[in-house]
Amino acid sequence: MVDAAVLTQIDDLQSRYMRTLDRRAMDDWAACFDGQGSYVCIARENEEQDLALAIMMDDNSERIRDRVTYVTKIWVGVFEDYTTRHFVQRIECRQLQPALFLVESNFMVAYTTSRGRSEMLVAGVYKDEIVLGEGGAAFRSKRAILDTTVTPRYLVYPV
Amino acid sequence: MLARNGDVSTLRWPSKFNEVPKDVFNREDVYRLELERIFYGPEWHMLAHRSEIAKAGDFKTATIGQAPVLIVHGDDGEIRVFANSCTHRATQLKTCARGNGKEIECPYHRWLFNNQGDLIGAPGMREFKQGFRREDYALRKLRTAEFCGIVFATFSDDAPAFDDYLGETRPFIAKAVGGDGRLKLLGYQKVSFASNWKAYADNEGYHGPLLHTAFQMLKWSTSNGAQFMTSHAHKVNHIELGQLPDFGPLQDSSVIEGRDPKLVPVNLIISLFPLSLVIHNLDVINLRYAFPVSPHETEVHYAYFAHEDDDEALVRHRIRQGSNLQGPSGFISLEDGAVFNRIHTGSHTAGNAEFQKGVTGPGPIATPFNLGKGDEAGNLIRWEHYRQAMGFERG
Known part of the structure; x- marks a missing residue:
């Protein structure tokens, strides 16, 4: 049984993560990861067949910073923007080490185009390793596994 | 000038060689004709690489135009492409992206095909229409060719020789x-x-x-x-x-x-x-x-x-x-x-x-x-x- 105070810290981190993406605050998104953090977004089809190819693979903190650069500098002005709304529900939490937790959460992300139409962008499950430190909780690794194997159009923002 | 096909007779192709009518990007009648003349017509379509279905019994589903196809690594090592549709009542045979099986079974009436596409048997065959022959009900096989392990297929007998196509x-x-x-x-x-x-x-x-x-x-x-x-x-x-x-x-x-x-x-x-x-x-x-x-x-x-x-x-x-x-x-x-x-x-x-x-x-x-x-x-x-x-x- 994981302590309620720990779960509160973990849920606060997930809320912060959703908030930064939905508000497109990319620097704050990168700050959700600890200094050794990694972010991977991969199709379930690959995950289940031990195929490592991902849709986004930021396997070190420099890559996470580079994803911020993609979104805020490199792709600027070439895509029709869209807004996202993340909905996340924790379904499992296990303690791996005194300050390290394995957390699994379902997610759905809706997106709305500039024409004002909303549809489902992706659905799936997060498998996260979360560390608790003096500064609060942070992602050691975040793995977004997409049930939505065929994603619509393009994915500018991480999920 | 009118096109030959009646359904698309209102489409006008411009005389200038550097122009393309925007209509061809969105008209339903043009699209239906494209399926017939291009996707089911005399062109080859890339469907898989041998490494995606590396072992005997491995299969992969794919689509040509809107037609579902099934690429199967046969027990004899040959890769074949079939219409992904039972020869009985047209039920789609495989739905997952990739897999492996000893045979291919239709879930509807349990008609059973081997990995070479032959009909092995079907329940109640003795009561089938007189003259029914198993060999007439093999899976529909497409013309298939391979280059550097890349598998191509076509529905058309009129597609050019594969080497000429590439x-x-x-x-x-x-x-x-x-x-x-x-x-x-x-x-x-x-x-x-x-x-x-x-x-x-x-x-x-x-x-x-x-x-x-x-x-x-x-x-x-x-x-x-x-x-x-x-x-x-x-x-x-x-x-x-x-x-x-x-x-x-x-x-x-x-x-x-x-x-x-x-x-x-x-x-x-x-x-x-x-x-x-x-x-x-x-x-x-x-x-x-x-x-x-x-x-x-x-x-x-x-x-x-x-x-x-x-x-x-x-x-x-x-x-x-x-x-x-x-x-x-x-x-x-x-x-x-x-x-x-x-x-x-x-x-x-x-x-x-x-x-x-x-x-x-x-x-x-x-x-x-x-x-x-x-x-x-x-x-x-x-x-x-x-x-x-x-x-x-x-x-």
Whole structure:
């Protein structure tokens, strides 16, 4: 049984993560990861067949910073923007080490185009390793596994 | 001037060779004719690489036009492509993307086929119509051919001989898949573009450095290379990336390095009519299978590979590069997906789309045709092939 105070810290981190993406605050998104953090977004089809190819693979903190650069500098002005709304529900939490937790959460992300139409962008499950430190909780690794194997159009923002 | 087919008789093809009617991107009647004359007509379609179905009994599902097909590695080692449809009542036989089985069983009435497509048996066969012969009910087999392990098929008996279809692209395809096609599957990315299939296929060199910021960073537009169109309206884009790129603002440039010791870094793109792409970008080996879902939607499956001879570090590098350079969130490809839906929306206006860059004369362009760097004129050869396949007459 994981302590309620720990779960509160973990849920606060997930809320912060959703908030930064939905508000497109990319620097704050990168700050959700600890200094050794990694972010991977991969199709379930690959995950289940031990195929490592991902849709986004930021396997070190420099890559996470580079994803911020993609979104805020490199792709600027070439895509029709869209807004996202993340909905996340924790379904499992296990303690791996005194300050390290394995957390699994379902997610759905809706997106709305500039024409004002909303549809489902992706659905799936997060498998996260979360560390608790003096500064609060942070992602050691975040793995977004997409049930939505065929994603619509393009994915500018991480999920 | 009227087209020969009654359904599309109102479509007017412009007399100028650098113009294409926008109507062809969104009309339902044009789309239905495309399925008949192109996707089920005399063209070849890339469906799989042997490494995706490496063992006997392995299968993969795919789509040609809107027709489901099943690619099966037979017990005899031969790869066959079948209509993914029971010969009894047309039930789709396999629904998952890939799998393995000793046989192929239809769930509806339990008709059973072996991995060579033969009907083994069916419950209640004694009560079947008089004269029923099992051999008449084998799975419908498509004409199938293989080059460097890449599997192609066609529904049409009138498609040209496979070697003639590939023509001058053969050495470039071989180079793109590591010389001999001995590949190992790394995984997939799949995306649905809100666009007509022809807008997806109409990609050219003109937009490269203008739309893609990363192309400028990698100096791809200023490197040496060749682009040409073949007589079957295929395009080969072969650029050797000899110059060390400026990695610009990226902190981890390892993801865009060329590390394959057997190859000078290349940007090699072979675009096969109608909708198949073989790509080797830096160290990414990528086959792109695509099919139209409707006139307004195109689905693309990116399959990524390593070479069997790669060491562990190079495999890891190819995985990182493929996961970050290409696909729906790719460093060098996101912008394409982001512009396709705008082309499609814009094509619902009257008139013609035009090609200008590299167009030198008023008439048709002879093949083979060498394109200038960053030109779009080569696409007119594709469009001329399309126009003739569809039977549209010039006004």
